Amino acid sequence: MEQEIYRVYSSYLKEKYGEKVYKLPVNLPVTCPNKENGFGCSFCSDSGTGFEAMSQSVSVTTQLEETREKIEKRYGAHKFIAYFQNYTNTYLPINQFEQYVNEAAKVKDIVEISVSTRPDCIHEAYLRVLEKVKKSSSINITIELGLQTANYHTLSKLFRGHGLAEFLGAVQLISNYGFELCVHIIPNLPYDTMEDVVETAKIISVLPVSQVKLHSLYIAKGTIMAEQYENGELEICSKQEYFERLAHFLMYLRKDMVIERLFSRIPEQDSLFSNWGESWWKCQDEFLQYMKEHDFYQGKLHYKTGQLLIDKGYV
Numbered sequence: 001m002e003q004e005i006y007r008v009y010s011s012y013l014k015e016k017y018g019e020k021v022y023k024l025p026v027n028l029p030v031t032c033p034n035k036e037n038g039f040g041c042s043f044c045s046d047s048g049t050g051f052e053a054m055s056q057s058v059s060v061t062t063q064l065e066e067t068r069e070k071i072e073k074r075y076g077a078h079k080f081i082a083y084f085q086n087y088t089n090t091y092l093p094i095n096q097f098e099q100y101v102n103e104a105a106k107v108k109d110i111v112e113i114s115v116s117t118r119p120d121c122i123h124e125a126y127l128r129v130l131e132k133v134k135k136s137s138s139i140n141i142t143i144e145l146g147l148q149t150a151n152y153h154t155l156s157k158l159f160r161g162h163g164l165a166e167f168l169g170a171v172q173l174i175s176n177y178g179f180e181l182c183v184h185i186i187p188n189l190p191y192d193t194m195e196d197v198v199e200t201a202k203i204i205s206v207l208p209v210s211q212v213k214l215h216s217l218y219i220a221k222g223t224i225m226a227e228q229y230e231n232g233e234l235e236i237c238s239k240q241e242y243f244e245r246l247a248h249f250l251m252y253l254r255k256d257m258v259i260e261r262l263f264s265r266i267p268e269q270d271s272l273f274s275n276w277g278e279s280w281w282k283c284q285d286e287f288l289q290y291m292k293e294h295d296f297y298q299g300k301l302h303y304k305t306g307q308l309l310i311d312k313g314y315v
Helices: 009-017 060-075 094-105 124-137 152-157 164-175 194-205 224-230 239-252 280-293 307-311
Strands: 021-026 079-084 110-117 140-148 180-185 211-214 258-261 271-273
Touching: 009 021, 009 258, 021 060, 021 110, 060 079, 060 094, 079 094, 094 110, 094 124, 110 124, 124 140, 124 164, 140 164, 152 164, 164 180, 180 194, 194 239, 224 271, 239 280
Parallel strands: 021 079, 079 110, 110 140, 140 180, 180 211, 211 258
Antiparallel strands: none
């Protein structure tokens, strides 16, 4: 049997729900505390990351139903995830948050709700709302946390507004409720080294994290990073180096963790740089070939705590 290179998200969803499942993006009228209190993360544009989402002014029900209809016709899909994607969704007033989540849970064929947020915006009140929705509707809940890197020095340079400690605290709190947790990582940040990438994989692997979403760094127009990029103040690593960083991240990661994606996607008109001028799927095909040629696969270098003692026969 051929070694699986990494645990693919679409395959995981098919195993879980018995058929293909598609994410439907939802754009809520919410901002980010980092933008309110300053200028936001250096890589984040004014529109956030919801490039494919509908306007915030459109109701949750309409967003989900209209997008579902398109996906249903195109792919013959019957099960969907309501993905509260853009900005910091748990930064909404709690009553509004509860209203939107309950609205999504009532839409036909929604089997899961995924909520994207920040480590410093996790509070038990929001988790209790999600727990109540899960119990009343039998819909699964996933929380997506943007970490990007475990290097708190890099987080500071990115103006993230939080460090590693806030992430660890958020993970601990979420785990108490048993929700699935997806962590967002950018392996090729200009301030990180290969050691940082590996350390990030190791840290995530010892935490109750079930999914990882990997983003190749892009430069969105109108951002602090765009200004730095145009002024020659930062360099983006080569595609080959990204392959090497991504490969090592996966090899040091727990084998059971699900990988949502390997490369970012952004409309060409919205970016100064993305995926070395190539499509994400071409980059992905090249990367998978690179992994095969070197016999690299997820979990190959993952070393469990205490394994050395076992290997030496001490226990």
